[in-house]
Amino acid sequence: MTFVQIIDCRTSRFDDMNRLMDTWVEQTKGKRTATHSVIGKDRSDASHFIEIVEFPSYEEAMRNSNLPETDRIFQEMVALCDEMPTFTDLDVVRDEQLNADTARRFFAAIAVPGALPPLDDLVAENYHDHDPANEQDTMGMDALRREVEMWRGGFEFVFDVQDQIAQGDRVCTRWTWNGTQTGEFMGLPASGKKVSMTGVTTHRFGEHGKIVEAWWEYDRLGLMAQLGALDELER
Template sequence: MTFVQIIDCKTDRVEEMNRLMDSWAEATRGKRTATHALMGRDRSDSTHVLEIVEFPSYEEAMENSRLPETDRIFREMTALCDGEPTFTDLDVLRDEQLNKLVVEKFVDEVINQANSDAADELCAPGYREHDPSLPSYDVDLETAKAENREIMQAFQPTCTIEGLVAEGDTVCLRMSFTGRHVGAYRGIEASGREVSGTGHATFRCEGGKIAESWWNVDDLGLMRQLGVVPE
């Protein structure tokens, strides 16, 4: 379950606090378990500052708190505050909207902008992809990027989100796509034919990122449009 920690403090040294947060991010690069962090200032009281940090789980938050860099940053932050900061620990009960947003961004950047490397930021480190149209049904992120790159180069597809439903950590996508066969695809030389089709995908999200996905696209219809399979 996603975990959020809210750090509440009073300070008139906001710029120093902001630089301290940058220092924390740099000092814990590659080690910290936080997935998102933001700092906000109360519009009615410029000295009232909130730091909101998100983790995939409470356990990973505790792992992060044990880092020596985190302890040092906390002591430096306390020195900038008027009094001791207070902490509120929250188990996130609903974050469907954020999960929908990351799926929408995946469709826009990875598919429509043909930027497979964007998946590095949108997908969790242990990401798994399941697609019966790929040579291997269960693949990691790097393999999925390599195998899907052929599809992007061959058809330059544009994906339209027809429907998006989220519940808990799961997002279901109903989509349509259009493209043109401009590159070789599985030994089929470019034909210049326009193609279109539909599909569904299910995503499991974790800590604001996509941890797993399952894809089902009308591959038979695509082969018929290319003239490989008779009507």
């Protein structure tokens, strides 16, 4: 079970504290078991800081605490605090990566059979799309819907999400696209062929939790080969 420790402290020497944390990271390289650390400053009290440290489990957190470097750094940290810091230990019982979930819902929405559903709850109006297959970037919700409808007009398809990595305001998704050509696509008539391609999409999210930008990388050449578009070139 994922374990989180919350460290609450007050200090007027945050720059020194920050350098101390850099020293701890350097000294425990290859040994520390923490997977994620966030430090926040109280907007109403510039001397109040909270650090949230994530570990794979409570046992891994204890291993981290028992490192000699951790104990030494802790003593130095206490000396920099205006008062004794407090610690809260938490077992994580629910963990929702909201941006990653929104990215998954986006892939599901654009592939849903029938009419393309509204995307307003997923995508911002000022959406900016980077696709190397297009000469110009796709700008705005209306342009995005036209791009999606072009693909939907040529295929019935689904996305199979293999992996997702979320960091900050970005979510990177590795996917496999499986489709059947049911209509004209890039000048090629409907063939009924079953095709697939792999790709990666990186989504950037705005403060409202909606997708504001995306970068696509996918095997379009492989797709065209499956559709027979390269047969003439190979002769």
